[in-house]
Amino acid sequence: xxxxxxxxxxxxCALVLGSGVAFMTLGLRGNxxxxxxxxxxxxxxxxxxxxxxxxxxxxxxxxxxNRILTPSIMGxxxxxxxxxxxxxxxxxxxxFSSLDPRLTFAGExxxxxxxxxxxxxxxxxxxxxxxxxxxxxxxxxxxxRSLTSLIxxxxxxxxxxxxxxASFASFNDLEPNLLALSAVLTMLGAIVAWRMRHELxxxxxxxxxxIGLGIAWRSAVTGILILxxxxxxxSTALVGPVAFxxLIAVALGERMIDTRRHGVLLPTVxxxxxxxxxxxxxxxxxxxxxxxxxxxxxxFVGGIVFLALLLAxxxx
Amino acid sequence: xxxxxxxxxxxxxxRVLDDISLTxxxxxVTALVGPNGAxxSSLLSLIxxxxxxxxxQITVDGLPVGKTPSRQxxxxxxxxxxxxxxxxxxxxxxxxxxxxFPHHRGRPGPEDRRIVAxxxxxxxxxxxxxxxxxxxxxxxxxxxxxxMTFCQGTDYVLLDEPLNNLDMYHARQLMRYVRRVADxxxxxxxxxxxxxxxAAAYADHIVAMKSGRLEAHGPxxxxxxxxxxxxxxxxxxxxxxxxxxxxxHY
Amino acid sequence: xxxALKLSGPRAGILAGALxxxxxxxSLNVGVSEVSFRSVWSDxxxxxxxxxxxxxxxLAALLSGAGLAIAGLVMQTLAxxxxxxxxxxxxxxxxxxxxxxxxxxxxxxxxxMKTLVASAxxxxxxxxxxxxxxxLPPTQPYLVPLVGLIYxxxxxxxxxxxxxxxDLLQYLEAxxxxxFSGVLRGRYELLWVAAAMVALVWWTADRLxxxxxxxxxxxxxxLDYDRMLQIGLLVVSVISALTxxxxxxxxxxxxxxPNLVSRFKGDNVGLALPSVAVGGAGLVLTCDILGRLVRxxxxxxxxxxxxxxxxxxxxILLLRKNSHG
Numbered sequence: 001x002x003x004x005x006x007x008x009x010x011x012x013c014a015l016v017l018g019s020g021v022a023f024m025t026l027g028l029r030g031n032x033x034x035x036x037x038x039x040x041x042x043x044x045x046x047x048x049x050x051x052x053x054x055x056x057x058x059x060x061x062x063x064x065x066n067r068i069l070t071p072s073i074m075g076x077x078x079x080x081x082x083x084x085x086x087x088x089x090x091x092x093x094x095x096f097s098s099l100d101p102r103l104t105f106a107g108e109x110x111x112x113x114x115x116x117x118x119x120x121x122x123x124x125x126x127x128x129x130x131x132x133x134x135x136x137x138x139x140x141x142x143x144x145r146s147l148t149s150l151i152x153x154x155x156x157x158x159x160x161x162x163x164x165x166a167s168f169a170s171f172n173d174l175e176p177n178l179l180a181l182s183a184v185l186t187m188l189g190a191i192v193a194w195r196m197r198h199e200l201x202x203x204x205x206x207x208x209x210x211i212g213l214g215i216a217w218r219s220a221v222t223g224i225l226i227l228x229x230x231x232x233x234x235s236t237a238l239v240g241p242v243a244f245x246x247l248i249a250v251a252l253g254e255r256m257i258d259t260r261r262h263g264v265l266l267p268t269v270x271x272x273x274x275x276x277x278x279x280x281x282x283x284x285x286x287x288x289x290x291x292x293x294x295x296x297x298x299x300f301v302g303g304i305v306f307l308a309l310l311l312a313x314x315x316x
Numbered sequence: 317x318x319x320x321x322x323x324x325x326x327x328x329x330x331r332v333l334d335d336i337s338l339t340x341x342x343x344x345v346t347a348l349v350g351p352n353g354a355x356x357s358s359l360l361s362l363i364x365x366x367x368x369x370x371x372x373q374i375t376v377d378g379l380p381v382g383k384t385p386s387r388q389x390x391x392x393x394x395x396x397x398x399x400x401x402x403x404x405x406x407x408x409x410x411x412x413x414x415x416x417f418p419h420h421r422g423r424p425g426p427e428d429r430r431i432v433a434x435x436x437x438x439x440x441x442x443x444x445x446x447x448x449x450x451x452x453x454x455x456x457x458x459x460x461x462x463x464m465t466f467c468q469g470t471d472y473v474l475l476d477e478p479l480n481n482l483d484m485y486h487a488r489q490l491m492r493y494v495r496r497v498a499d500x501x502x503x504x505x506x507x508x509x510x511x512x513x514x515a516a517a518y519a520d521h522i523v524a525m526k527s528g529r530l531e532a533h534g535p536x537x538x539x540x541x542x543x544x545x546x547x548x549x550x551x552x553x554x555x556x557x558x559x560x561x562x563x564x565h566y
Numbered sequence: 567x568x569x570a571l572k573l574s575g576p577r578a579g580i581l582a583g584a585l586x587x588x589x590x591x592x593s594l595n596v597g598v599s600e601v602s603f604r605s606v607w608s609d610x611x612x613x614x615x616x617x618x619x620x621x622x623x624x625l626a627a628l629l630s631g632a633g634l635a636i637a638g639l640v641m642q643t644l645a646x647x648x649x650x651x652x653x654x655x656x657x658x659x660x661x662x663x664x665x666x667x668x669x670x671x672x673x674x675x676x677x678x679m680k681t682l683v684a685s686a687x688x689x690x691x692x693x694x695x696x697x698x699x700x701x702l703p704p705t706q707p708y709l710v711p712l713v714g715l716i717y718x719x720x721x722x723x724x725x726x727x728x729x730x731x732x733d734l735l736q737y738l739e740a741x742x743x744x745x746f747s748g749v750l751r752g753r754y755e756l757l758w759v760a761a762a763m764v765a766l767v768w769w770t771a772d773r774l775x776x777x778x779x780x781x782x783x784x785x786x787x788x789l790d791y792d793r794m795l796q797i798g799l800l801v802v803s804v805i806s807a808l809t810x811x812x813x814x815x816x817x818x819x820x821x822x823x824p825n826l827v828s829r830f831k832g833d834n835v836g837l838a839l840p841s842v843a844v845g846g847a848g849l850v851l852t853c854d855i856l857g858r859l860v861r862x863x864x865x866x867x868x869x870x871x872x873x874x875x876x877x878x879x880x881x882i883l884l885l886r887k888n889s890h891g
Contacts, residue, residue, distance in 0.1 A: 135649065135708045136884060138715050139877055142654075142817075146873025153866050296727045303720035310713060311698070366782050390788025397782050401704050403646050404778040404833035414776055418788040422772030422836075448832060468787070 005257045005264045012256075012271040019278040020047075026286055045179055046281060049235045049242070050274030052186045054253075055193050056231035057246030058262070058269050059224050062204045063124065067254075068310060069134060070246040075141030076116060076232045077241035082144045083111045084237075085151045101177050109185075109233040116229035117222065124221060182234045189231050190270070196224075197262040204260065244302020249273035251309060317342045318363060318472065318504070323372035325358055325528075332358045334528040335372075340506060340521070342377070342471075345498045347515035347536075348508045350525035350548055356508045357398065359525070360474050363506075364395035376472055390418035394468035396461055398476045402449055408460050409445035412436060415467030432467060438493065439463040454481040462490060466497070473497075475507045479514065491518045516540055516561045524548045537561065582844050586628075589851050593624040596858050618751045626754040627746055627854045627868070628847040630809045631819060633760030635846020636767050636839070637805040638820020641692075643778040643835065644798045645699045647710040648828070649884075651820030652692070652806040655714030658815045659721035660691025661807040662741045666728055669737065677811060681756060684807035691721065692803055696795075744809070744816035744869030746854050753812070760808050763801050764843055770797060771836035778833060816869050818876020819846050825883050 023046075024039050057070045071077065087104065119140070123133055193200075203210050203220060211217050235242070253269040254260065280298070318340040325333040333355045340346050348356045361367050363374055365381050374381040376393050394415070402411070412435060416428040424432075436442045439459050444452065449460060458481045465473060475494075479487045495518050497503050509515050515522055515536070522540060523533040525548075532544045540561050545553050553565040597620060638651040645655075652658055664687030668680050675683075695717055702709045722742075729738040740748075767774065776784050777794050784791045809816060823845040824838070831838045850868060853875060857866040 132708050132884070134712050136881065138712060139881055139884070142715075142873060143877035143881065146870055146877055150866065150870050150874055153864075153870065154861055296723050296730065300720055300723040300727065303716050303723060306716050307698075307713060307720070310709065310716075311701070361782075364786060366785055386785060386790060387788040390786065395782075395786040397786075400780060400783050402779060403648075403704075403707075404643075404775070405828050406775070406832055406834055410775075410832070410834050410837075414772075414779070414787065417772065417776055422770070465786075 005259065005268075008256045009264070009267060009271070012268065012275060015275050016271055016278065019275060019282060023278055023282055026282065041179060042281075043278070044183065045238055046277045047274050048179070048183050048186050049239055050245075050249075050277045051190055051270045052182075052231040052235040053242065053246045054249050054270035054273035055186075055190050055266060056228045056235075057250050058266055059193060059200070059231075060228050061250060062200050062262070063221055063224050063228075064133065065204060065206055067250065068247070068306070069137070070244070070250075071228055071232045072241055072244070072246065073134070073141070074120070074137030075144050076112070076229065077236040078141045078144035078148070079115055079119075080108065080112050080233050080236040081241065082148045082151075083108055083115070085148045085155075089151050089155050102181055105178055105181065105237055108237065109230055112233045113226050113229040116232075117225055120225055121222065125218075178237055182238055185230060185234050189227050189234075190266075192227060193262075193266055196220075197266060200262040201260075204262075242298055244306060245273060245276065245298050247309075248298070248302050248305050249276060251305060317377065318506070319373075319375045320359075320363070321373045323359070323362060323369065323374060325355075325362065325367075325370050332528050333362075336528075336530050337372075338523060338530060338533060340504065340523070342504050343498065343502045344504065344520035345494055345518055346504070346506045346521040346523060347519035348506060348523050348525065349510075349512060349515055350531070351550070353527065354525040355528040356525055357476050360395070360476050360506065360508065361397065364393060364474055365389060366395065366397070387418060390468070390470075392470055393472040393474065394465045394470040395474040396465040396476060396478060398480065400461065402457075402461075405448050405450060407445065408441055408447055408449055408452070409436065411449055411460060412441070412445075412464045412467050415464040416469070418468060431469060435463050435467040438466075440489075455483055455486060458482055459486060459490075466493075471503055473503060473505045475505065477508050477510065479509060479511070487514070494518065512545075512563045512565060516563055579840070582841070582848075586844060586848055586851075589848060589855070590624055590628075593627070593851055593855055594620045596855055619749075622751045622754050623746050623749045623854075624851065626749045626757055626813060627851040629754075629757040629760050630744075630813055630816060631847040631850030632764060632843040633757070633805040633846075634809060634816055634819040634850070635823040635842045636764050637802045638846075639824040639835065639838065639842050640767060640774065640798050641802050641820065642824060643774050643833075644696060644795060644802070645710055645714075646704075646778060646780065647699065647707055648825060649708070649711035649821070650699070650714050651818070652688075652802050653815050653817040653820060654718050655692070655711070656695050656718040656721050657688050657692045657802060657806045658810050659718050659725060661685070661688040661803070661810040662738075662815065663687055663691070663721060663725055663728075664807070665741055665811060666725060666734065666738070669734065670728075670732055677753075677756060681807055681811045684811055685804045688803035688807045689799055692799055696799070740814060741810055742815050742869075743867045744814040744872070745865075745867035746813055747865050747867075749813065756808055757812055760805050763805050764839075766797075767801055767835070768839055770794070771834075771839060774798065774835040775833070778835075814867070814869055816850065816872055818872050818880060819850055822876050822879045822883070823849060825880075 020043055023043055024036065028035060060071045060074075061067060061069055087108065091099070123136070199215060199220060202213050202215055203217070203224075205213075207217050210220075249269050249272045253265065253272040256272075257264050257268050259265065276298075284297075320336055320338045320340075323333055323336045324331070336355075336359065348360070350356055358367070362369060363376065363381065365386065369382050376389070379389060379392060381389070406414075409432070413424065413428070413432045415435075416424060416432060420428050433442075436445055439462065441456075441460060441463055444456065444460075449457060452460065458478065462475070462478050465475065478490060482490060491514055494505050494507065498505055498520075507519070519536050521534065522536050524531045524539065524544060531548050532539050540555060540563070542553060542555055545555070545563065545565075549565075553563055556562040556564060594616060597615075634652070637657075641650055641652055641655065641657070642648055661684040664684035665680050667687075668675050668683045672679075695714060698713055698717070699710045702713065725738065725742070726735075729735045773789060773794050776787055776789050777791070777798065781791055784794070824842050827838050827841045827845060831841055850872070853871040854868045857868050857871045860866055860871075
């Protein structure tokens, strides 16, 4: 491993540790045990979400061979919310809440995997050009979101705020039941991605080159897409869509280590994503006094980063 | 007459045109020749007010470029740039008819329609008039664009590599048309060509440029010689004298 | 509607007109209270419902539909790209931002005043978008709509954040989700300005067609390029601001309708304009009627219905175009 990369990784680890401690201890008041437990759960959730988004974005960009696509830009998280809303619609509000949340969660993940494969595998096989792929993905996202709000209104026209809740990122009302399951899934996903790191380096060269170098491209890409779908489902189920976090994390991480080698890139991006989430949450909770707006700010900053990346890429 | 006085142009520190002074006489065909990067297209777009003048003056038929209203200039001067990307879904007839825009500003009269029909015939496009431009081949598209430019009916016409994409037959047809328009209607045509023999065969005057500088200009028969060609293009070629001069450059 | 597009000449006009009239009749009839046409002249109450609510609502749908479709057409001409429209490229979002700011700092401002401010911010927002769009390489046409969508998203995030901080989130919904249920007599008349804008487009149709050929060709033909660009921007901004103020953002009308018409009639603005205006009016009215019927007696906002219908339609357009090569 290059010296620069190890320094960056050590630095990032320190940053994550430090911010984690700060998150747990800043402004402690009241019932210590209760507050610490609550914060501990939240911190775990932030870490799980950060890792899931970071790893899934790297994988997705490797498969699609570009730096601009992320699963959420392609509408994957919107698809998850749509699936969830549809489930509520089909089962009815009562039927839905009487089910074991872990069971429905597993069902939703499975559904997202199937849909993601059905949507993106043909696009990847057809080797669509990048701009087209992006545009289709963005419009798909709009379609999913509109369908979601349409179905939300069909469920209960007087009170569709419940379903709308899912479309804003929020780290305050977590589903603790799902946290353990999500953590296990994310860990498994990260391990699989890590073990594939050398294959990923080859796959990022494109289908032709990868096949030429002896990779079973189709099955590898199918596997990666399933992995991406699972990770996106985990993060979306926990906190709702966070549109541009993955993009910023990859853009920043890659600039820090200056390499696209997955052995270094995967941990770096995961750490950067966690650091952004924890630091942002601290900032919002203690300084700006409104933690729920984090998602909106990430969207704003991320959108500008995205435009800057795009325009810089054009000029090159 | 196109009068160019001390024109210079820089783009981000690089000198594209360096103190060009030149008079293109009224009537006839003037060929602008020179290697890539000589500044031919830049000079053309300055004459056609597509870029603002930085230094020097240009007048077309006595009208100072930059000070004359664009609309008035459009009745005196037509320009065809290299490869204008036509993204709109327009029919051939519609696009050529837009060449008359400076005269009718959107309300075409019978005279405009007559000229459009004539031009379509002239360029062999009458059968294509109802086709969308995007469905045409590269050569057909190029002919449509040239037709549109001539349809503008101006005394001065500037063409930037109009022979691009044309096969030998249509390239010859176009040059003959240019010649005929110059002779019969005493129009002034400035044309950038890469194939030096088209200049030799059809142009009355030649303007040779290299690296933003004017290298030679004058009547074709006087200017076109081995010495000038070597100076501009950088290698020896012989010039055979016949009915019109022929350059053996390969 | 689509069948009518393929025809041309007076027959197509009559067919499209008849279809539109039928839609209007349906729209006047659909609603929570029963209305029968026979009793319009005899029954005072029926007449009142029609004149005060149904007719304004129908007119508002027609006017905003026609206006937005034309605004889309003009925007595509300005950006020289088929896949942009005001509602997804930041124009509508900037207009909503303008309204939000006016509401914050000048709560007593009249609707006309709000429209004026919204038009100004829409003008600014769209100018920035066009400046970016003209810088993108023409060889990658898909970048322009993409940048537009992200740019609109950034402005939308701004909007949400400001509304959040100032507790105006519930108002935001009224501007960002297009809805006709609140339209009554006295609250939609500003939309007639959109009709005036459509007339302006018709008057300058040939100049807009020339503009669509790009800067060099426009100047070569003696068009005052910058001035025409400004007129186009003005049309797009004013129409978007009007619809946002009166009914909220209605997406995809400006995208789907001009693209469909272009398939049959081409991009000659003068030739395409009547079909685009009628098509836009018909599409929005149809979606509004659908929104009233799907979950009768509750209503689904027209913006939501169009989000589904329009996005699906746009995807089909995109993929079809791609498979043509």
